[in-house]
Amino acid sequence: xxxxTKQPPGSHPVNSDxxxxxxxxxxxxxxxxxxxxxxxxxxxxxxxxxxAALAFAxxxxxxxxxxxxxxxxxxxxxxxxxxxxxxxNILCAALIRFPWKRRQTGFVVTHAGLLVLIAGSYIHFRSxxxxxxxxxxxxxxxxxxxxxxxxxxxxELDPHT
Numbered sequence: 001x002x003x004x005t006k007q008p009p010g011s012h013p014v015n016s017d018x019x020x021x022x023x024x025x026x027x028x029x030x031x032x033x034x035x036x037x038x039x040x041x042x043x044x045x046x047x048x049x050x051x052a053a054l055a056f057a058x059x060x061x062x063x064x065x066x067x068x069x070x071x072x073x074x075x076x077x078x079x080x081x082x083x084x085x086x087x088x089n090i091l092c093a094a095l096i097r098f099p100w101k102r103r104q105t106g107f108v109v110t111h112a113g114l115l116v117l118i119a120g121s122y123i124h125f126r127s128x129x130x131x132x133x134x135x136x137x138x139x140x141x142x143x144x145x146x147x148x149x150x151x152x153x154x155x156e157l158d159p160h161t
């Protein structure tokens with residue numbers, strides 16, 4: 001049998017799940033964003049977007065060449081944003097499980113490796129230098145041929161001819 005009690009006017013039932021202050025609501029929003037950034041849903045969307053971008057880049061390179069795909073895809077803002085969302089998702093997915101247990105060692109190492117790989121690709125695109133160095137076994141060289149840069153070779157002329 002249920003019993004009803006009358007509450008005094010102006011009193012509201014206390015809901016322990018609802019934040020009581022603006023600061024509590026703010027923290028609840030931040031927590032919801034953090035959980036979304038660590039979610040499998042975001043991982044699937046980001047990896048799917050990355051797969052689509054890489055498929056497009058493969059077609060684009062076969063049609064327009066390596067220089068074009070580097071300029072319009074791999075070094076573009078939108079591709080950087082996809083990789084940034086992937087990195088944020090990987091980091092949040094690992095951190096939300098902190099402190100890690102011993103059985104999660106593989107999980108942590110895999111996610112850390114992926115973060116190092118993404119960071120390395122970002123550093124390469126920001127400051128990398130591409131070219132070729134031709135040499136035979138046992139030789140050392142301190143020069144590189146950049147394929148996209150013009151080449152100017154200067155030779156000393158023989159003063160006797």
